[in-house]
Amino acid sequence: MRTYPPRTRSRRAVLTGAASVALAVAAGLALPQPAGAAETAPVGFGAGTTGGGSTGAVTVSTLAAFKSAVTGGSAKVVKVSGLIALSGQVDVGSNTTIVGVGPSSGFTGGGLRLKKVSNVVVRNLNISKAVKTDAITVQASTKVWIDHNTLSSDRDHGKDYYDGLVDITHGSDYVTVSWNTFKDHWKGSLVGHSDNNASEDTGHLHVTYHHNYFSDVNSRIPSLRFGTGHFYNNYVVGAETAVHSRMGAQMLVENNVFRNTQVAVTTDHDSDVDGYANMTGNDLGGAATEVSRVGTFTKPPYSYSAEPASSVAASVTSGAGAGRL
Template identity: 80%
Template sequence: MRTRPPRTDARRPGLHARRPALAALVASAAAVAVLTLPQPAGAAESSPVGFGAGTTGGGSATAVTVSTLDAFKAAVTGSSAKVVRVGGTISLSGQVDVGSDTTVLGVGSPSGFTGGSLRLKKVTNVVIRNLSISKAIKRDAITVQSSTKVGIDHNSLSSDRDHGKDYYDGLVDISHASDYVTVSWNVFKDHYKGSLAGHSDNNADEDTGHLRVTYHHNWFDNVNSRIPSLRFGTGHFYDNYVVGAETAVHSRMGAKMLVENNVFRSTQVAVTTSRDSDEDGYANLRGNDLGGAATEISQVGTFTDPPYGYTAEPASSVVASVTAGAGAGKL
């Protein structure tokens, strides 16, 4: 741990920028060779809480249900409004790109993907919900690049820790100036590198002023680190339950983190601002139950008032809420 005294980030401007308008939704879904069904109640994600507020995905577009890889690829292509329901577990090799104005929703138990990745690249207004995604070899389970307005909600994301830390990549990685993202009510389990926001110390020109991400009510169970790791951006981490981490929240390269009302158990370092990067980050902590975990706060920040409405439940009720409600099949 560094011994120099804490600084404040008064010299760095805040990143509270005006939210961009939502992209307009196109009226009809792309034609695909899949079964078309009426959209069930609750299939489309309601607007997330946090920086991803206003994300609607495919909205009220007529849903299609798919159960094969080819049908899924066809269904998620393009920028027309669409709701794609995934039935059963589909094996992936590599990654599948998801288009703008899309909701991908798991139905049944379990439903989702194994072996590969979903990628959101240069898209906007996407919801990924109620999926089980496992063992994405050499890939992130969900990759978000150069994309805005994303909600990742009620998914179960996992691999194993029987291999080295680089056999898999991250579970949710957010990079290349992606912005206005909420990651909520997910289970991250049995993995080394949980969630990276900002992929490189050398990407300041692209990332500064972006990477605004909210993480709330997620359960990180036996995840070693990056819970999350944030560079350059602004992160709000509240009401999460972290068990079995080596290092959890990591603010670096001038990132600003508000860490609020979380619970940490069997964790060595709950929050650090001073590891592994050329520049430290900033962190403000309030209302957390550290469970004996250490903190390494070299710089105390000024990000204490998120620019959106939310209600943070007290840490005393987080374990019960998160274990009962997080993950696929808990809608």
């Protein structure tokens, strides 16, 4: 019988360093930028995604204005000011950049759907408590960058009261998920929705996750079927099962940190066919691994720089989430 480390829920105290910031401002010194703040383009499989590019931005603060602003395939940049309540999901058109204004703008009660679109950027949003739906759904879409968002619900309801935080399905392709905070949720990020969808998904679902902070997310960090996933420099705290490769998926799990986690990487749970995983440079923190098949995906087809696991927790906790651009 496999023995797992005990799982306890924890909350981290965050020190703001306000006194140091005040002294720096008084002295006329430049303030340090959070890690990842300088990124103006995606790294990974989503490279080349530009969204609305340099198109002049429109700022919206109501649901009606937001729905109107993100409709259609023309190039557009939409700034969301304030927290907008919604139910269900709002469909987003192609060639769109959506960015929150400040640290606390976004949506509550529902989320965004990218369906049969291309070239979409979603940044700096707070999306919380999307009831019976995903915070962000990417469906049959290509070239997507999901960056510096804070995505959450709560663990007070059953695991099906909310759905996923970021779900990528129906043959979607070339997606980067970077510098986000995922927290207080059951099912984090599902890539490939069904064991029976090989005909649509095989050869697609190329997804990069880097520098994300998963805090008290139970599982699917991520769960990947059929596709190819690169999971590097992420910080996972408080998971039951984190990375899950299934149905022949290929996963490269590189230089991540796991804490208070039962199973860091698995290839043999809950599917008809096991997946594949390669692991290198990770700090497991005592978590178990259940890798039945080692895969062939060892070198991504793009340029990137993976920092050592020893610096990941500091980089991610200082740089991930909304308000860190």
